[in-house]
Amino acid sequence: MTKAFFGLPEDVVFCKRCVISNQRPSSSVEFKHRHEDKKATIGIGADGVCDACRYHDVKEAQIDWGKRDHALKALLDQHRRNDGGYDVIVPGSGGKDSAYTSHILKYKYGMNPLTVTWAPHKYTQIGWKNFESWTHVGGLDNILFTPNGRLHRYLTQQAFLNLLHPFQPFIVGQRIIGPLMAAKFGVKLVMYGENQAEYGNASEENYKPTMDRKFFSVGNPEEMILGGRKVKDIVAEKRFTLNDFAPYIAPDAAYLEERGVEVHYLGYYLKWDPQECYYYAVENTGFQANSERTEGTYSKYSSIDDQIDMFHYFTTLVKFGIGRATYDAAQEIRNHKITREEGVNLVRKYDQEFPNKYYKEFLEYIDITEEQFWETVDRFRSPHLWVKADGKWKLKHAVWHETK
Ligand SMILES: [Zn+2]
Structure with missing residues (x-):
């Protein structure tokens, strides 16, 4: 029996409507991390639908x-x-x-x-x-x-x-x-x-x-x-x-x-839609998307101002098995920008991509060596999520496995 780190649920379940898994922590809880509170994760109901998708239904149908x-x-x-x-x-x-x-x-x-x-x-x-x-x-x-x-x-x-x-x-x-x-x-x-x-x-x-x-x-x-x-x-x-x-x-x-x-x-x-915010910002504040997609995902216009941002999502991939493409796709599926099938494919394609572009800058910024980087990363791979095969770390559960 493997023991899940950080109090994460042992059984990995993906929402059947979006692509998020029950390993996703709550960021209000992440904020409280400094008080060493226990981690809480997103709930997925008996019907296989996550809290965020459920709230989306409320947003669509029940709110005046x-x-x-x-x-x-x-x-x-x-x-x-x-x-x-x-x-x-x-x-x-x-x-x-x-x-x-x-x-x-x-x-x-x-x-x-x-x-x-x-x-x-x-x-x-x-x-x-x-x-x-x-x-x-x-x-x-x-x-x-x-x-x-x-x-x-x-x-x-x-x-x-x-x-x-x-x-x-x-x-x-x-x-x-x-x-x-x-x-x-x-x-x-x-x-x-x-x-x-x-x-x-x-x-x-x-x-x-x-x-x-x-x-x-x-x-x-x-x-x-x-x-x-x-x-x-x-x-x-x-x-x-x-x-x-x-x-x-x-x-x-x-x-x-x-x-x-x-x-x-x-x-x-106001009914919030990230893509609509993007169009509004382009029109009114001179906002520009990036010329290339962000590593670890397919998107070009969200959270593009910080060189170390991709390492935030790289660490969520390591700790929770869900990276940036998962977060982006889950939101876009809910907002009907892409289908779940498209989302699953995007997650498969990009979620585990390593952020090479600013890797050197990141190591310099936090003043650690490459060895320290990987030693730390591997220390946080929970055995209920990761397995090492032929010298390579592999996710035990992925949204594209579940939906074959
Ligand atoms: Zn969902």
Whole structure:
């Protein structure tokens, strides 16, 4: 009997409508990783349908989107300012989703958004270009927040070595930056784009317009876990001081409540479709897709601003048996852009492709050797997912096996 790592379900089940498997973790849980919470994964019902597909049915048939739009207008009316002050914070990178969110709030709903960006680890050329277009073409104000690179690189390295989750410190920073800037600028409304839950996280999240303020609380910052290590242990090594961790320390729930800061998802109010966001961003903020597809998938326009992004998905492939093509195809099947059969073929073709293009940059960025890279990767291959045959690692379960 093999023992699944990270508390993953022993039996691998793929959703019969999309291509996601029950190994997919919830990203809200990934965020809580720093508190060492247990991992929860997407549910697949007795009918073989996953939580995300089930929510999609609700989205299609049961939600009165006209009513939701009225609710959005009512919410915005409470916050709208005409005195030259910002009235909503939109966190994002200037990718298709945040470009759409910020532009539509400003130019359709008459708000005055301040967009805030937690800088990617290392900008790609196309990412920087799109970031510039967001302000230059889209006509939006932005604050680019770049954390101490020496610390951020170290935390990313630790997150890779200890958790095989190099994006964990980035996710922490990105989640905090919105409410943090709202509190600083005296803005009470923060608007994220899609509710991440839509893609398979804690599904009850989809039914709420707001993110719980408690979500941001860290308690004692010295006890906070980043990159799989306690902050106080990193500080004790005298590498860094507690002050260096300022950008990772979330504003307290009580502090946010006092200032009346609310965090909402636009995807709760407007029917969200990533491809439509892309078309909107091309039209309105000068957004451009990449000239080539991203390694590990077939898509060209989502999450293209960071050189190490593909390593996030490479590590999900190793830990959960699902890579970037799986995530992309699952979403596109749900939104009727491709059929399941096409999705299965795309997953078979691209999911396991190794991200060579920025491999050297990634090793340099986190300052490890190739040997350390592979030793770490192989340490995280759960025996219920991977088997070594003829010196090569192979997935025991793949969506194309199930659907022969
Ligand atoms: Zn599904």
